[in-house]
Amino acid sequence: MLSKEDVFREYLESKKLKFTVERQAILDRAFANPKHFEADELLIDLRQNRLKISKATIYRTLSLLVKSGLLREVIFGERHAHYEQVYGHEHHDHLVCNNCGKIIEFVEHRIERLQEEVCKKK
Amino acid sequence: MLSKEDVFREYLESKKLKFTVERQAILDRAFANPKHFEADELLIDLRQNRLKISKATIYRTLSLLVKSGLLREVIFGERHAHYEQVYGHEHHDHLVCNNCGKIIEFVEHRIERLQEEVCKKK
């Protein structure tokens, strides 16, 4: 199976884009922690690892990671984006607490099956 | 059964707020069209009906309508809010086309049941 790096490299190559140290660092940190994250949190995480990458580059790279299929953008009733890993993770749903905003992930195969069914029908 | 106006009036009264002509107009137009809408679309709709209400008032009133339970805020992978009517509408899910962004609403009772089940369990 292809590693995350391989997938990203292939995507970049197919678009004639470059695999830079900044892109590598962002890929690494985006997958270093299993939960959801926002662009700002990733920036802080990078700083804590002594990597100074500008916000603009983070946004540009996250967008590439989404296009390559490695990350997904999810929005939880807030106005800014959260990202979550696709690579190595099953499709799932989220439960968002109306009081504290806490997010619980769950996989319910019966719901998955019905979702597929509705999608096909429409 | 209480009308939308009654529900809104009661909510406002309970919070010692006033039922102004602006709030009435926004309530009317928010329910004049059955599909989802954004704040800007509502502004245009109001202008077309010769009602000049500022954006600030629209946002402030939409927030009250959500708190009163008449509208729900939904976000479809975009960074800005869409609103949909709760009053007189069953709980449902949305299918968003990845290509054109078109939104299809559907009610699937088996999914509703499983959603309830998961919510209780967590």
Next chain:
DNA sequence: ATCGATGCAAACTGTTTGCAAGCGG
């Protein structure tokens, strides 16, 4: 050497807020 990539700051979009003036109960 050529193009794409980066950092910076400015631009942008949707939304919120402070304030002075207006109006509903």
Next chain:
DNA sequence: CCGCTTGCAAACAGTTTGCATCGAT
């Protein structure tokens, strides 16, 4: 009349973009 409400413009947050410079192949 008192206090909530309004409109305006400025403030905000998250994100995007233009541009000069840098760097990978």
